[in-house]
Amino acid sequence: MGHEASPLLPEKLPKVDTTIFTVMSVMAAKYDAINLGQGFPDYPMSAKLINRVKKALDAGHNQYLPMAGYFPLRNEIANKVADAYQATCDPHTEITITPGGSYAIFTAISVLVEPGDEVIIFDPAYDLYEPAITLHQGKTIRIQCAFPAYQIDWSQVKQAITANTKAIIINNPHNPTGQLLSTDDLEKFEAITNNTNISIISDEVYEHLVYDGKCHHSILERPHLYSRAFVCFSFGKTFNCTGWKVGYCIAPESYTAAFRKIHQFNAFCVNSPMQVALAEHLADGNDEYQQLSDLLQEKRDYLRNQLSQTPLKCLPSHSTYFELYSFQRVSTATEIALAERLVKECGVAVIPVSEFYKNPVDNKVLRFCFAKQTTTLSEAANRLKQFKW
Ligand code: GLN
Numbered sequence: 001m002g003h004e005a006s007p008l009l010p011e012k013l014p015k016v017d018t019t020i021f022t023v024m025s026v027m028a029a030k031y032d033a034i035n036l037g038q039g040f041p042d043y044p045m046s047a048k049l050i051n052r053v054k055k056a057l058d059a060g061h062n063q064y065l066p067m068a069g070y071f072p073l074r075n076e077i078a079n080k081v082a083d084a085y086q087a088t089c090d091p092h093t094e095i096t097i098t099p100g101g102s103y104a105i106f107t108a109i110s111v112l113v114e115p116g117d118e119v120i121i122f123d124p125a126y127d128l129y130e131p132a133i134t135l136h137q138g139k140t141i142r143i144q145c146a147f148p149a150y151q152i153d154w155s156q157v158k159q160a161i162t163a164n165t166k167a168i169i170i171n172n173p174h175n176p177t178g179q180l181l182s183t184d185d186l187e188k189f190e191a192i193t194n195n196t197n198i199s200i201i202s203d204e205v206y207e208h209l210v211y212d213g214k215c216h217h218s219i220l221e222r223p224h225l226y227s228r229a230f231v232c233f234s235f236g237k238t239f240n241c242t243g244w245k246v247g248y249c250i251a252p253e254s255y256t257a258a259f260r261k262i263h264q265f266n267a268f269c270v271n272s273p274m275q276v277a278l279a280e281h282l283a284d285g286n287d288e289y290q291q292l293s294d295l296l297q298e299k300r301d302y303l304r305n306q307l308s309q310t311p312l313k314c315l316p317s318h319s320t321y322f323e324l325y326s327f328q329r330v331s332t333a334t335e336i337a338l339a340e341r342l343v344k345e346c347g348v349a350v351i352p353v354s355e356f357y358k359n360p361v362d363n364k365v366l367r368f369c370f371a372k373q374t375t376t377l378s379e380a381a382n383r384l385k386q387f388k389w
Contacts, residue, residue, distance in 0.1 A: 016131050020355040024339070028349035033342075034380040037349040039175070039321040041371040045240040046288060052277035061272040067264050069097025069248070070272070073279035077248055080282065084207075087220035093253040096260055097270045100245035101205040101234035105169075106132045107266070108201045108230035108249065111258045113138035117166035122152060124176055124356030126203065129169050138166065140358075147363045148315050148326075150177040154188040161192070167199040173206040173216060176356055176367040177324060178317025180210065186217055190224050199255075200225060205234035205247070206320040208289045211297040214318050220250060227252055230259065235278060237321075238289045246274050296321070296371060303370045306381030311389055312366075321371040324353060328364040330389040335362055342366075346387040348380045 017023075024037035035042075068074065074091035081087045089095055098104040105128060113119060115137035121129045123144045130140045143156050157168070170189070172181040181189075193200065202219040210216045219225045230251045236242035249259060300323055304314050311330040317323040331338055335352030343349045351367040354360035370377060 012135055013131050016134075019127055020351055021127075024343070024349045024351055027340075027343045031343050031347065031349075033344075033347045033349045034376060034383070035349045036369045036372065036377075036380055037351045037367075039369045039371065040236075040242040041240045041321075042376055043240070043371075043373050046281075046286070048286065049239060049241075049277060049281050052280050053273050056273035056276040056280075059276075061276045063272065065269050065272045065275055067269050068260055069095070069270060070275035070279055072283065073097060073275050074248075076279055076282035077250075081218075081220055081250065085218045085220040087218070087226070087250075089220070089250050090253070094250055094256050096249050096251075096256060096263060097275060098232075098247045098249055098263065099267045099270050100236065101203065101232050101247040102128055103245075103267065104230070104232035104247050104249035105129070105201060105203055107259055107262050108232065108251075109133055109138075109167075110136060110262050111230070111255070112167045112199050112201075114166070116164060118162060118164045119166055120157065120160055120168040122170070123358070123361070124150070124353055125169075126171055126175055127356065130358065139164075141165075142358055144361075145177070145179075147361075147365075150174070150179050152181070152185060154185070154192060157189075158192050161196070161198070165196075165198050167201055168193070169201045169203065170219075171203040173204070173210060173319030175206065175320050176322050176351065176353055177315075178320045178322055180214055180319050181217060183217060186219075186222060186225065190222060193228065194224055198228065200229035202229055202231045204231060205237050207233060208238055208292050209296055209321065210293055210319045211300060212318050216319070230255055238292075239278070239281075244274050246270055246278065299370045299372065299374070299377065302374060303368065303377045303381065306377065307368075307384065310381075310384045310387070312384070315365065321369045322367050323370060324365045324367055326363070326365050327389070331364070334360075335364060335366060336360075338364075339366060342384075342387070346383050348383050 021038040028035040074095040078089050078091040109132040113136035117138040119133045120141045123142045133140045207216050219229045219231050234247040312325040315324040335354045339352045353365045
């Protein structure tokens with residue numbers, strides 16, 4: 001094609017670059033490094049579920065499904081959250097299937113945020129929240145979860161609330177720290193939001209990846225919180241298929257109606273064979289995700305044990321695919337600089353946690369994804385053991 005100058009585009013996200021997860025995965029490929037950066041499993045997903053997709057394709061499930069999602073799948077989700085959280089959700093009016101968890105969060109932000117609205121998020125924060133708020137001309141208010149325990153200080157949240165506060169986004173289980181909100185946290189959250197017009201977006205995509213005998217408490221368990229919430233989930237994490245990009249949003253009827261108003265003009269609906277396969281899989285009682293915690297806790301512990309033979313210091317995670325490690329005692333490099341060196345000179349890609357803050361806070365911690373085969377983790381650990389910090 002010719003190279004005539006294209007018209008200038010509006011700059012809607014002037015401060016935003018390519019997401020760190022893509023940057024590190026591209027670097028990992030370029031330097032042939034082991035990718036413990038972007039969070040995805042490198043072990044196979046269920047062959048049974050794959051076969052169900054093949055069967056669905058052959059059976060002709062290749063045209064549009066309803067905009068809100070394949071009804072049998074929504075029905076199975078209603079059963080699933082009734083079992084897990086004793087929550088009663090109407091699959092007709094409260095559950096929408098989405099192309100992934102991120103899309104559900106983005107759509108919820110689109111529903112809520114008007115110019116000038118304030119949305120509270122917690123640092124370190126997943127990188128999608130602020131750009132989505134900015135695109136809708138909202139203002140992001142970031143509250144720091146103090147290093148190294150990363151707990152939410154609810155008195156700070158109370159102070160941050162103004163007449164313009166439209167929403168609060170929580171991420172529980174938390175990426176990147178692996179911390180969980182306790183019942184006490186949720187009680188405080190409820191006390192702060194009761195009798196206000198503040199809405200909640202709850203990013204719970206790691207709901208089934210919880211360790212050390214701990215328990216994930218969903219917003220779905222609390223009617224007061226749920227009455228003002230969009231609760232976002234991901235089948236990618238539940239069935240080891242992040243590339244499928246299938247998730248769902250559960251929200252009260254009026255919130256779901258507003259959500260679908262936008263969704264119908266964006267994705268409209270989610271790919272059919274995967275929805276049919278997931279519905280059949282869940283209906284058949286396939287709850288292998290209940291064993292995920294044991295599997296992943298073993299992987300976390302394996303990596304933890306291996307890395308205890310390096311100068312890295314573990315900041316214990318209780319959930320998600322991730323654990324943080326401090327390099328404070330061996331290097332004064334910035335997190336970004338060290339992460340770059342590790343890809344290039346050690347052959348291991350990880351994520352600098354400073355990327356989860358707006359004004360980079362450099363606590364000298366890196367995020368490691370342990371959702372990998374033992375051989376992958378072992379090879380990465382061997383490289384790190386030999387690395388000259
Ligand atoms: N959620 C994944 C992570 O934290 C990345 C997803 C993505 O790259 N969009 O690593």
